[in-house]
Amino acid sequence: MQRRLGRFWNMQSMRYTIIMPVGLVSKNCTGVLELEKMSAPKRNFQIGPLKRQIVMDPNYADKTWKILEEGIHEIYNCNISGLSFEELYRNAYNMVLHKFGEKLYSGLVTTMTHHLEVISKSIEAAQGGLFLEELNRKWADHNKALQMIRDILMYMDRTFIPSTHKTPVHELGLNLWRDNIIHSAKIQTRLQDTLLDLVLRERTGEVINRGLMRNVIKMLMDLGSSVYQDDFEKHFLEVSADFYRAESQQFIECCDCGEYLKKAERRLNEEMERVSHYLDAKSEAKITSVVEKEMVESHMQRLVHMENSGLINMLVDDKYEDLGRMYSLFRRVPNGLFIIRDVMTSHIRSTGKQLVTDPERLKDPVDFVQRLLDEKDKNDKIINLAFNNDKTFQNALNSSFEYFINLNSRSPEFISLFVDDKLRKGLKGVSEEDVEIVLDKVMMLFRYLQEKDVFEKYYKQHLAKRLLSGKTVSDDAERSLIVKLKTECGYQFTSKLEGMFTDMKTSEDTMQGFYASSFAETGDGPTLAVQVLTTGSWPTQPSATCNLPAEILGVCEKFRGYYLGTHTGRRLSWQTNMGTADLKATFGRGQKHELNVSTHQMCALMLFNNADRLSYKEIEQATEIPASDLKRCLQSMACVKGKNILRKEPMSKDIAEDDAFFVNDKFSSKFYKVKIGTVVAQRESEPENQETRQRVEEDRKPQIEAAIVRIMKSRRVLDHNNIVAEVTKQLQSRFLPSPVLIKKRIESLIEREFLERDKVDRKLYRYLA
Amino acid sequence: MKAKKQGFITQDEWRRGLKALEANSLEKLQRALPALEREVMRPSNFKDFYAFAFRYSLTEERQKTLDIGSICLLLKIVLGSQFRPQVDSFTQYLQMQKEYKVLTFDQWMGFYQFCNEISFPDLNNYDDQLAWPLVLDSFVEWIRQKNN
Numbered sequence: 001m002q003r004r005l006g007r008f009w010n011m012q013s014m015r016y017t018i019i020m021p022v023g024l025v026s027k028n029c030t031g032v033l034e035l036e037k038m039s040a041p042k043r044n045f046q047i048g049p050l051k052r053q054i055v056m057d058p059n060y061a062d063k064t065w066k067i068l069e070e071g072i073h074e075i076y077n078c079n080i081s082g083l084s085f086e087e088l089y090r091n092a093y094n095m096v097l098h099k100f101g102e103k104l105y106s107g108l109v110t111t112m113t114h115h116l117e118v119i120s121k122s123i124e125a126a127q128g129g130l131f132l133e134e135l136n137r138k139w140a141d142h143n144k145a146l147q148m149i150r151d152i153l154m155y156m157d158r159t160f161i162p163s164t165h166k167t168p169v170h171e172l173g174l175n176l177w178r179d180n181i182i183h184s185a186k187i188q189t190r191l192q193d194t195l196l197d198l199v200l201r202e203r204t205g206e207v208i209n210r211g212l213m214r215n216v217i218k219m220l221m222d223l224g225s226s227v228y229q230d231d232f233e234k235h236f237l238e239v240s241a242d243f244y245r246a247e248s249q250q251f252i253e254c255c256d257c258g259e260y261l262k263k264a265e266r267r268l269n270e271e272m273e274r275v276s277h278y279l280d281a282k283s284e285a286k287i288t289s290v291v292e293k294e295m296v297e298s299h300m301q302r303l304v305h306m307e308n309s310g311l312i313n314m315l316v317d318d319k320y321e322d323l324g325r326m327y328s329l330f331r332r333v334p335n336g337l338f339i340i341r342d343v344m345t346s347h348i349r350s351t352g353k354q355l356v357t358d359p360e361r362l363k364d365p366v367d368f369v370q371r372l373l374d375e376k377d378k379n380d381k382i383i384n385l386a387f388n389n390d391k392t393f394q395n396a397l398n399s400s401f402e403y404f405i406n407l408n409s410r411s412p413e414f415i416s417l418f419v420d421d422k423l424r425k426g427l428k429g430v431s432e433e434d435v436e437i438v439l440d441k442v443m444m445l446f447r448y449l450q451e452k453d454v455f456e457k458y459y460k461q462h463l464a465k466r467l468l469s470g471k472t473v474s475d476d477a478e479r480s481l482i483v484k485l486k487t488e489c490g491y492q493f494t495s496k497l498e499g500m501f502t503d504m505k506t507s508e509d510t511m512q513g514f515y516a517s518s519f520a521e522t523g524d525g526p527t528l529a530v531q532v533l534t535t536g537s538w539p540t541q542p543s544a545t546c547n548l549p550a551e552i553l554g555v556c557e558k559f560r561g562y563y564l565g566t567h568t569g570r571r572l573s574w575q576t577n578m579g580t581a582d583l584k585a586t587f588g589r590g591q592k593h594e595l596n597v598s599t600h601q602m603c604a605l606m607l608f609n610n611a612d613r614l615s616y617k618e619i620e621q622a623t624e625i626p627a628s629d630l631k632r633c634l635q636s637m638a639c640v641k642g643k644n645i646l647r648k649e650p651m652s653k654d655i656a657e658d659d660a661f662f663v664n665d666k667f668s669s670k671f672y673k674v675k676i677g678t679v680v681a682q683r684e685s686e687p688e689n690q691e692t693r694q695r696v697e698e699d700r701k702p703q704i705e706a707a708i709v710r711i712m713k714s715r716r717v718l719d720h721n722n723i724v725a726e727v728t729k730q731l732q733s734r735f736l737p738s739p740v741l742i743k744k745r746i747e748s749l750i751e752r753e754f755l756e757r758d759k760v761d762r763k764l765y766r767y768l769a
Numbered sequence: 770m771k772a773k774k775q776g777f778i779t780q781d782e783w784r785r786g787l788k789a790l791e792a793n794s795l796e797k798l799q800r801a802l803p804a805l806e807r808e809v810m811r812p813s814n815f816k817d818f819y820a821f822a823f824r825y826s827l828t829e830e831r832q833k834t835l836d837i838g839s840i841c842l843l844l845k846i847v848l849g850s851q852f853r854p855q856v857d858s859f860t861q862y863l864q865m866q867k868e869y870k871v872l873t874f875d876q877w878m879g880f881y882q883f884c885n886e887i888s889f890p891d892l893n894n895y896d897d898q899l900a901w902p903l904v905l906d907s908f909v910e911w912i913r914q915k916n917n
Contacts (some may be wrong), residue, residue, distance in 0.1 A: 720900035763900045
């Protein structure tokens with residue numbers, strides 16, 4: 001059966017009968033060949049050996065080769081219609097069988113080389129743009145031809161070539177193409193230049209024939225990765241580096257940071273797209289790193305610090321898109337993110353430092369804290385939207401806040417005042433979830449504080465005022481914050497605070513009991529509302545002298561009698577500086593008002609029931625209220641517009657010994673109830689602040705000593721540096737003790753013989769039981 | 770002489786002491802003195818002597834500290850020959866500062882170690898992060914400020 005070569009490549013499987021040519025054995029031999037698609041290299045091949053001896057014609061080899069050579073010619077000339085696959089295959093087969101494989105092989109090499117030389121010339125002759133097309137076309141032809149040739153010479157490929165370790169036909173065809181075309185002197189450089197030129201043109205905006213590029217590049221890849229790399233990729237990368245170096249230089253001179261980043265990003269995407277369209281996928285990493293290096297890495301510092309458009313400007317103006325772009329570009333290069341983080345950190349630190357040291361800001365504590373929160377929110381948003389919630393940036397933000405919040409020693413006080421403001425009025429009418437959000441933010445600031453014990457002191461004071469004046473917006477909110485503080489700092493931190501709440505509740509019950517008992521006789525006397533505070537839970541107040549009016553004293557004694565009747569062994573002392581009173585007053589023209597005043601103010605006012613005119617000195621003598629308190633409470637009744645229920649002569653703001661006070665008969669207010677006294681938490685004055693700080697320092701001494709003793713008790717012997725480290729670690733949730741302070745406490749403990757120094761090594765301390 | 774009280778030597782104590790020195794005449798006592806001095810100056814003995822000097826000066830029953838005036842005098846006597854510059858400087862400091870009115874035994878011994886270990890007057894190897902008594906930290910700071 002003879003099949004036409006033209007139809008050959010589309011057949012699935014065939015059975016062939018091989019008939020020996022004339023001149024050889026006359027017998028028919030049958031070998032069975034089963035062929036699937038010839039273009040697939042490794043398929044099931046069973047070639048049975050011939051069973052008879054064969055005698056050769058001496059010229060047989062030459063004649064056979066001639067046939068094959070002719071066949072190859074025709075194949076290269078695309079003249080395959082007249083060829084017979086079987087015949088050619090058979091001839092090749094026979095040559096190999098009769099040990100003429102060598103001749104066949106070398107003949108193949110020669111023939112193909114000759115053809116390739118011809119092809120080479122025609123490619124060289126192509127002008128301009130046609131060069132690549134011609135190359136591409138010829139390559140396609142060569143491949144087709146090579147396929148057919150390989151099919152014909154399949155037997156040699158499978159038997160002779162492996163056993164002689166020669167290059168297989170297909171590979172040979174590629175190598176010959178490579179050597180004779182690609183590496184030919186006239187083509188090699190021209191090819192490189194053409195390809196690189198096309199890339200350049202595309203980069204400058206021209207549209208090029210990508211399909212053609214893809215084919216040619218694929219050709220190089222097929223010829224071997226070293227061909228692709230040496231003949232193209234290497235030069236491509238070099239040229240690209242030069243191109244981007246120049247372009248980036250140009251851009252950086254004329255663009256601002258945001259624009260530059262956009263351009264860089266665009267170029268990067270372009271290159272990735274280029275690779276996906278017509279380059280080897282492995283080139284992607286290499287070309288992107290070229291772009292990253294030339295466009296990003298080389299100019300990082302300059303971009304970040306660019307005036308008016310650099311990183312700091314972007315941060316200040318919340319330019320999320322630009323920041324996000326910077327992040328994703330800088331992330332690709334070594335140290336890129338480090339630079340961003342570094343600049344951002346120092347910016348946050350300096351802004352924060354300004355915030356906390358600005359004297360204007362310090363006048364309003366609530367505003368001060370609000371600004372801190374705003375600053376945190378702003379930066380959180382940036383990290384969230386632009387920096388991919390990067391943990392390292394979060395950490396940098398946290399450490400910056402910790403740094404500058406503690407630069408101002410009044411931060412703990414101010415944060416407590418902020419909470420006080422929120423709990424007294426700021427959170428009025430706010431939903432439970434929103435309350436939680438605000439409290440969580442407060443906790444976040446609290447965590448940054450180094451001096452948490454100072455916060456505790458102020459918080460206690462402010463809470464006491466809130467509870468006693470009944471001015472808290474929500475009991476639940478108060479308790480919620482206590483729980484958060486307990487979770488953060490442990491039970492000890494909040495046990496006293498909880499004691500305060502308990503006292504309030506107990507006092508309610510006590511009052512009910514009092515009024516139900518026989519002690520509270522109904523009469524015209526004033527009604528009393530008492531809160532009994534357990535000393536130790538509440539902030540210590542220095543007890544002040546104060547002479548209560550007789551009517552008040554009476555009812556107070558009644559309460560005392562009742563209380564001590566049910567609670568023996570306790571002692572009660574009246575805290576006159578924390579009380580309030582409601583007075584009904586009638587003024588000169590008959591106006592009636594109900595005045596809400598502090599206890600001290602009440603004592604002063606009651607004096608005017610028995611006198612029209614009183615000098616400051618007289619009031620002081622009668623009430624025995626300490627001078628500074630008395631002056632303040634008189635000022636708030638005589639010198640404040642709208643609250644001037646008293647009149648002072650002279651009208652000056654300051655109070656002198658002989659100033660005279662009168663009831664202001666002309667007093668008027670559109671409200672029936674007038675509130676005068678203030679028991680509201682306020683920012684401390686400088687001297688008060690000093691005092692509190694001193695108390696805190698005093699409180700810290702025993703805490704340090706307790707820590708030292710605890711540590712030494714368990715370790716028995718320890719050296720100086722380790723003690724300092726351990727003590728610091730134990731106390732860090734409350735405050736940061738300085739090494740000097742710790743040393744001082746150690747010396748004090750040595751003096752009191754709790755510890756001793758080791759006799760030989762003076763760095764060691766020993767616990768004395 | 771194992772005398773019980775500073776500045777007072779009983780007759781028995783006197784006899785006992787001189788017998789230990791084997792000095793029963795004035796000349797022999799005179800000759801014994803330099804040997805005694807040398808004995809005291811030996812480093813292993815000197816530390817004990819230095820410590821003794823402090824305790825010896827405590828006159829009252831439960832007294833644990835010495836006032837600054839006595840400290841300065843005592844230092845001159847005990848360390849004056851060996852560490853003149855340190856003693857002069859330290860006594861000057863003690864008399865000038867106001868924080869410490871007395872020194873404890875621990876601080877007294879600390880100064881001896883200071884003289885032995887710390888190069889003076891450059892103070893290059895002094896590290897205030899170590900276990901030196903605070904009074905010496907302040908002393909060193911005072912010197913450094915003076916030099917600047």
